[in-house]
Amino acid sequence: MSAAPVRRLRWTGLDAAARAEALARPARGTAAETREAVAAIVAAVARDGDAALRDLTARFDGVTQERIEVDAGEFERAEAAVAPQLRSAMEEAAARITAFHRAGMVPAYAVETAPGVVCERVVRPVVRVGLYVPAGTAPLPSTALMLGVPAGLAGCREVVLCTPPRPDGSADPAVLVAARMTGVHRVFKLGGAQAIAAMALGTATVPGCDKLFGPGNAWVTEAKRQLAQRGAVAIDMPAGPSEVMVIADAGADPGFVAADLLSQAEHGADSQVVLVSDDAPLLDAVERELATQLGALPRAAVAAQALARSRLIEVDLLEQAFAIANAYAPEHLILALREPRRWLDRVEAAGSVFLGDYTPEALGDYCSGTNHVLPTDGAARAYSGVSVASFQNFISVQSASREGVAGIGGCAVILAEAEGLQAHANAVRLRLQPAGAGR
Numbered sequence: 281m282s283a284a285p286v287r288r289l290r291w292t293g294l295d296a297a298a299r300a301e302a303l304a305r306p307a308r309g310t311a312a313e314t315r316e317a318v319a320a321i322v323a324a325v326a327r328d329g330d331a332a333l334r335d336l337t338a339r340f341d342g343v344t345q346e347r348i349e350v351d352a353g354e355f356e357r358a359e360a361a362v363a364p365q366l367r368s369a370m371e372e373a374a375a376r377i378t379a380f381h382r383a384g385m386v387p388a389y390a391v392e393t394a395p396g397v398v399c400e401r402v403v404r405p406v407v408r409v410g411l412y413v414p415a416g417t418a419p420l421p422s423t424a425l426m427l428g429v430p431a432g433l434a435g436c437r438e439v440v441l442c443t444p445p446r447p448d449g450s451a452d453p454a455v456l457v458a459a460r461m462t463g464v465h466r467v468f469k470l471g472g473a474q475a476i477a478a479m480a481l482g483t484a485t486v487p488g489c490d491k492l493f494g495p496g497n498a499w500v501t502e503a504k505r506q507l508a509q510r511g512a513v514a515i516d517m518p519a520g521p522s523e524v525m526v527i528a529d530a531g532a533d534p535g536f537v538a539a540d541l542l543s544q545a546e547h548g549a550d551s552q553v554v555l556v557s558d559d560a561p562l563l564d565a566v567e568r569e570l571a572t573q574l575g576a577l578p579r580a581a582v583a584a585q586a587l588a589r590s591r592l593i594e595v596d597l598l599e600q601a602f603a604i605a606n607a608y609a610p611e612h613l614i615l616a617l618r619e620p621r622r623w624l625d626r627v628e629a630a631g632s633v634f635l636g637d638y639t640p641e642a643l644g645d646y647c648s649g650t651n652h653v654l655p656t657d658g659a660a661r662a663y664s665g666v667s668v669a670s671f672q673n674f675i676s677v678q679s680a681s682r683e684g685v686a687g688i689g690g691c692a693v694i695l696a697e698a699e700g701l702q703a704h705a706n707a708v709r710l711r712l713q714p715a716g717a718g719r
């Protein structure tokens with residue numbers, strides 16, 4: 281397969297409108313069509329529960345389901361089907377994901393903010409969580425690790441996982457092994473918007489969850505958005521089609537850069553890959569490498585479609601590249617630069633950053649230890665990737681002694697009266713009276 285023509289742009293020559301257009305994510309299919317299709321799927325699941333799940337799975341996955349939930353026999357068959365080498369790679373990855381995520385756990389704390397007044401924050405797991413593991417174009421057992429490990433560290437009481445069925449009606453064995461490895465309690469063979477609706481709304485078979493996690497295609501992401509918007513469930517973040525932006529200088533290896541771009545392009549036709557460089561010869565060399573490497577990929581057809589919607593941007597100065605990256609807020613940002621750490625302070629919005637020529641994004645996808653469930657579509661401006669905290673609630677607690685309220689109560693009374701909220705003022709003032717005075 282020959283390389284798809286990747287759009288090449290010179291930043292300096294673009295006016296404001298052309299720059300905005302250059303950084304806009306291309307519309308996926310027709311967005312309105314996706315919105316309407318998802319609304320209909322959600323309405324069907326709300327109305328008909330399991331019957332709708334069976335219909336929709338037949339329609340979109342081509343599978344007629346007797347049983348939606350994975351049973352003990354299927355888990356056993358999965359354990360037997362997964363090669364020992366794959367199992368130990370998953371164990372190795374899970375250990376590093378655990379190490380990184382455990383180190384980032386936020387502790388409870390307490391502060392005496394005034395004599396006799398103690399303010400605390402205690403940490404509790406979200407009780408029932410729903411994980412989505414994609415398996416449309418490729419089953420992603422690594423996503424089961426990325427979600428299962430932090431859910432386990434948080435101590436969630438019920439961890440439910442949905443993943444699309446294979447054509448024979450079974451779930452991907454490696455996804456099942458990863459689910460078991462991380463302590464997931466129940467697995468359902470459901471994909472797409474119907475899986476999200478089932479976990480958000482609950483059906484006779486699938487328990488309704490408090491919060492949903494995980495990436496997915498346009499239907500999955502839109503279902504999460506719609507269900508969160510109507511208050512049916514909380515969600516982690518918008519985590520849609522994969523994206524990578526590479527900022528490369530003249531010293532970057534064009535082969536490495538092309539390989540990193542293709543590694544995200546192969547996820548799906550709607551993946552976004554963008555290269556920004558201050559070196560025209562590097563951009564030329566990457567274009568040539570893309571053509572060569574693409575031809576050898578089994579998923580060349582998918583990657584070529586993604587490349588056709590992506591771009592190579594030439595800038596005058598690397599400073600401009602960082603302004604572009606912060607405006608675009610990519611899911612993944614690779615700094616293929618000679619002194620990448622020196623530039624890190626300039627990064628304001630990105631899901632995950634990869635420093636230097638020897639840190640391919642694929643390491644973060646699988647086994648460096650960081651999470652690969654990350655905000656897409658510019659959501660990295662305000663959202664962070666999944667962490668243990670995503671699976672926790674942080675509850676503030678305070679206690680004041682009689683002396684404590686005596687010390688700070690006057691402050692509350694003044695503020696309450698300024699807001700015209702007399703009952704608030706009374707609730708404090710009553711406690712400021714000497715013991716037994718009029719009570």
Ligand SMILES: NC(=O)c1ccc[n+]([C@@H]2O[C@H](COP(=O)([O-])OP(=O)(O)OC[C@H]3O[C@@H](n4cnc5c(N)ncnc54)[C@H](O)[C@@H]3O)[C@@H](O)[C@H]2O)c1
Binds near residue numbers: 417470519
């Ligand atoms: N942002 C992240 O953190 C992150 C991480 C991993 C993967 N991803 C992305 O996740 C996505 C996975 O997508 P996928 O498609 O391979 O798997 P998926 O599991 O997300 O979607 C497959 C499901 O989509 C449903 N579907 C298919 N066609 C449909 C239609 N016409 N109408 C309604 N529903 C339909 C089916 O029910 C099917 O089970 C990719 O885009 C990948 O880039 C993102």
Ligand SMILES: N[C@H](CO)Cc1c[nH]c[nH+]1
Binds near residue numbers: 611652653654
């Ligand atoms: N790159 C994806 C996140 O955008 C994660 C992934 C899973 N497997 C391979 N890659």
Ligand SMILES: [Zn+2]
Binds near residue numbers: 547
């Ligand atoms: Zn990937």
